[in-house]
Amino acid sequence: xxxxxxxxxxxxxxxxxxxxxxRDGGFLTRARVAAWAGMMAAGFAVAxxxxxxxxxxxxxYAGRPLGTDFSNVYAAGRAALAGDAAAPxxxxxxxxxxxxxxxxxxxxxGWHYPPYxxxxxxxxxxxxxxxxxLVWQGASLLLYLLSLRLLxxxxxxPQLARDRLFLPVALGFTAxxxxxxxxxNGFLTAALFAGGLALLDTRPVLAGLLFGLLAYKPQFxxxxxxxxAATGRWxxxxxxxxxxLVLTLAVTLIFGAAVWPAFLASMHFTRTVxxxxxxxxxxxxxxxxxxxxxxxxxxxxxxLIQALAAGAGLFALLRIWRSDLAAGxxxxxxxxxxxxxxxxxxxxxxxxxxxxxxxxxxEGRARGFAPFEIAALAGLWxxxxxxxxxxxxxxLPLAAPAMMALLWLIYRRCDAAGPAVLAGMKSPT
Numbered sequence: 001x002x003x004x005x006x007x008x009x010x011x012x013x014x015x016x017x018x019x020x021x022x023r024d025g026g027f028l029t030r031a032r033v034a035a036w037a038g039m040m041a042a043g044f045a046v047a048x049x050x051x052x053x054x055x056x057x058x059x060x061y062a063g064r065p066l067g068t069d070f071s072n073v074y075a076a077g078r079a080a081l082a083g084d085a086a087a088p089x090x091x092x093x094x095x096x097x098x099x100x101x102x103x104x105x106x107x108x109x110g111w112h113y114p115p116y117x118x119x120x121x122x123x124x125x126x127x128x129x130x131x132x133x134l135v136w137q138g139a140s141l142l143l144y145l146l147s148l149r150l151l152x153x154x155x156x157x158p159q160l161a162r163d164r165l166f167l168p169v170a171l172g173f174t175a176x177x178x179x180x181x182x183x184x185n186g187f188l189t190a191a192l193f194a195g196g197l198a199l200l201d202t203r204p205v206l207a208g209l210l211f212g213l214l215a216y217k218p219q220f221x222x223x224x225x226x227x228x229a230a231t232g233r234w235x236x237x238x239x240x241x242x243x244x245l246v247l248t249l250a251v252t253l254i255f256g257a258a259v260w261p262a263f264l265a266s267m268h269f270t271r272t273v274x275x276x277x278x279x280x281x282x283x284x285x286x287x288x289x290x291x292x293x294x295x296x297x298x299x300x301x302x303x304l305i306q307a308l309a310a311g312a313g314l315f316a317l318l319r320i321w322r323s324d325l326a327a328g329x330x331x332x333x334x335x336x337x338x339x340x341x342x343x344x345x346x347x348x349x350x351x352x353x354x355x356x357x358x359x360x361x362x363e364g365r366a367r368g369f370a371p372f373e374i375a376a377l378a379g380l381w382x383x384x385x386x387x388x389x390x391x392x393x394x395x396l397p398l399a400a401p402a403m404m405a406l407l408w409l410i411y412r413r414c415d416a417a418g419p420a421v422l423a424g425m426k427s428p429t
Contacts, residue, residue, distance in 0.1 A: 001123075002300075015219035020382070021374045023371045023372055023373065023375075024371070024374075025372075025373070025374025025375055026215070027375075027380055028374050029208040029376075030165070031124070033165060033169065034165055034168070035185070036172070037165065037168035037169045037171075037172035038168050038172065039172075040168075040171075040172030040173075040174065040177075041168050041171040041172040044172070044176065044177040044180070045137050045403060046075045047177070048150070048177075048181075051181070052066070058102060058129045058130055059102065059103070061318055062104055063103075063106075064106070064107065065098075065102045065106065065109075065129075065135060065183065066130065066183070067133045067136075067137070067181075068107055068109065068181070068182050068183060069182045069183050069184050069348075070132075070133050070136060070137075070182075070183025070184070071098055071101070071106070071109050071129075071183070072094065072104060072109035072110060072111045073111075073117070073120070073121045073124065073136075073183070074089070074121070074124065074125055074129055074133075075088065075094060075097040075098045075101055075109075075111075075130055076088035076094070076097075076102070076113075076117075076118060076121045076125075077109045077118070077120075077121030077122045077123070077124055077125025077126075078101070078124070078125045079093075079094075079097055080118045080121060080122040080255055081122050081125055085115070085118055085255035085256060085258075085259050086120075086256070086258045086259050086262035088111035088118075089111065089259070089262035089263050089265065089266035090262070091108070091110055091266070091269055094108075094110065094111050095108045101129070107264060110269075110270070110274065111266075112266070112270045112274065113216060113217075114215065114216060114218060114263055115251045115259040115260065115263055116215050116216040116247050116248075116251055117185075117216040118217075118251065118255055118259070119247075119250070119251065119254070124136055133183055136183065137180055140185065140187035140188045140191070141176075141187050142181070143179075143187060143188065143191040144166070144170075144187035144188075144190050144191045144194075144351070144354070145170055145171075146191075147190070147191040147192075147194035147195040147198065147355075148170055148190070148191075148194050148354060148355065148358055149161045149166065150194070150195065150198045150199075151194040151195075151197060151198040151331075151355055151358060151359065152358055152362060153198075154198045154199075154202075154340070155328055155358070155359060155362035156310070156326060156328050156362045156363050156365070156366035156367065157361075157362035157363075157365040157366045158362075159366065160358070160361065160362055169381075170354065171230045172225070173351075173353075173357075173381055173384075174271045174381065174382055174383070174384045174385035174386075175347070175348065175350040175351040175353060175354070175384035176188070176351065177385055178347050178348045178350070178351075178384050178385060178388075179348040179351050181369070182348045184346075184348040185216075186348045186349055186350070186352065187351055188216075188268025189214065189217055189220060189349065189351065189352055190210065190324060190351045190352045190355055191260050192210045192213050192214050192337070193211075193214070193335055193352060193355050194219075194354070194355040194358075195207070196211045196224075196236075197327075197331040197334070197355065197359075200233065200236060200327075201327065201396040204233060204235040204236040204239065205235055205236070205238050205239040205298065206239075207239070208228075208235065208236035208237060208238065208239025208240035208241075208242075208243065209239050209240070209243045211224045211225075211228075211236065211239075211240040211243075212239065212241070212242070212243025212244045212247070213247075214239035215243075215244045215245060215247060219342035219344050219345070220338040220342065220345075220349070220352065221338075222341070222342075223317065223334065223337050223338050223341055224240070224334070224338070225237055225240065225241075226275060226314070226317075226318070227238075227317060227318070227321050227330075227334055229242070230318050230321055230322060231313055231321050231322060238367030239428065270344075274344075275289070275343060275344055276293075276299045276302075276429070278290070278293055280346070281392075282294040282391070282397075283388055283391035283392035283397070284346055284347055284388050284391075285343075285344070285345060285346055285347075286339070286345045286346065286347055286349070286350060286387060286397070286399035286400055287300045287340075287343045287344065287345045287400055288302075288305055288306045288309040288310075288340070288343070288400045289303065289305070289306040289307065289340060289343030289344075290302075290343070290345075290397065290399060290400075291397040291400055291401075292305050292306070293319055294391060294395060295395065296395055302343070303343070303403070306333075306343045308340040309340065309400075310340065310342075313336075313337045313340045313341055313404070313407060314337065314341065316333070316337075316408075316410075317334065317337040317407075319414060320333045320410060320414055321333070321334075321409065324414075325410075325413055325414050326363055326367070328360065328362055328363040329359070329360070329363055329410050329413060331355065331356070331359045332355070332356040332357075332359040332360045332363075332406075332410060333356075333407060333410050333411075334357075335352050335353065335355050335356040336353075336356055336403050336406060336410075337407065338352060339352055339353070339403055340403055340404060340407065345376075347384055347387050347388050347399070348384075350378065350383075350384040350387070350399060351384075353380050353381075353384070353403075356380075357377050357380060357381055360373065360377055360406075360410075361377060364377075370409055370412070370413070372409065373409055376402070376406045376409060377406075380402055380403070380406060381401060383398060383399060383402060384399070387399045
């Protein structure tokens with residue numbers, strides 16, 4: 001009788017019914033997951049084929065290099081192979097190198113990486129451009145899939161790794177398409193995080209090595225040693241530190257000591273022109289800093305609010321990691337904080353949300369989902385492909401607030417209020 005009364009009430013009040021569906025996640029059935037993931041993955045494949053069919057040599061329909069941002073990696077690799085590894089850190093020399101390869105109308109794609117990434121760039125630049133692009137994207141995509149599967153196999157719901165929906169959901173994740181069209185390194189970043197988290201408790205030295213390789217993207221790596229130190233994971237921390245030291249020595253021996261002062265000098269341009277002035281486009285960035293700048297806030301205010309958000313995120317992360325929460329919640333929080341703590345985060349970097357979504361889905365499957373948790377995961381799975389357009393045309397940068405909301409849902413699980421906070425939690429199905 002009570003269920004019949006509730007059904008009549010929700011039927012008479014569609015707004016309440018919709019709110020209940022969003023709160024409990026009842027809208028996300030297995031059939032709908034399969035349909036949406038399959039459509040997304042198939043649509044991305046068709047779009048990529050059309051992009052390739054419309055290309056002219058190594059350039060796309062608009063005259064840009066295929067894989068756009070990969071052009072700066074390739075040009076930097078060519079310079080390193082030619083014995084001038086410091087050249088990519090000079091923005092004018094980098095632009096000339098790109099135009100020499102792709103044509104005089106090629107727009108600037110700046111090189112903003114530490115010298116560590118020259119190791120990969122130089123290796124790829126030994127190939128012609130298009131094979132190098134295909135090898136890079138194919139190999140890093142495979143690493144992304146394998147590490148994500150490993151993470152799920154080690155999670156609270158290992159059956160998800162063997163579920164036939166794993167591949168379409170992982171490939172249909174909308175950040176995958178953003179990363180593929182930009183020739184970017186989001187797959188590698190997500191793979192290193194996922195692999196490190198999967199092995200942290202059983203193979204801490206190997207996990208530390210994977211975390212150490214994140215030095216190529218230091219704005220995301222910085223949060224990892226803080227979490228490791230706060231929880232006494234010294235073997236992983238020492239392994240990661242040793243990895244960075246070995247990488248530093250290798251880069252210096254291979255490319256020369258001049259790359260380090262060149263890199264440090266290039267950071268001024270990256271900070272002032274790319275980040276503070278938004279030459280890349282504030283609508284493309286997914287940080288709190290970019291949100292404030294998109295709304296015409298001054299640079300000082302943007303830094304202040306970014307610092308406050310980072311401080312709150314770091315406080316939440318350390319509390320989560322030092323709590324008795326399951327490892328999946330801690331791993332998801334680490335991925336979210338890696339994205340939230342830096343002012344320089346682009347939409348293709350949101351591939352790092354994949355391990356967070358996977359871990360929270362596994363924990364929810366095993367222990368139950370908190371209210372609004374399923375809706376938050378579904379929203380973040382869909383958001384990356386639309387985040388740039390929504391910010392550009394509606395001035396609504398949604399990614400950073402959405403990630404903060406999901407981090408808050410995790411944080412509430414270790415709140416002193418305990419079970420009262422999680423009242424209404426949906427049981428696993």
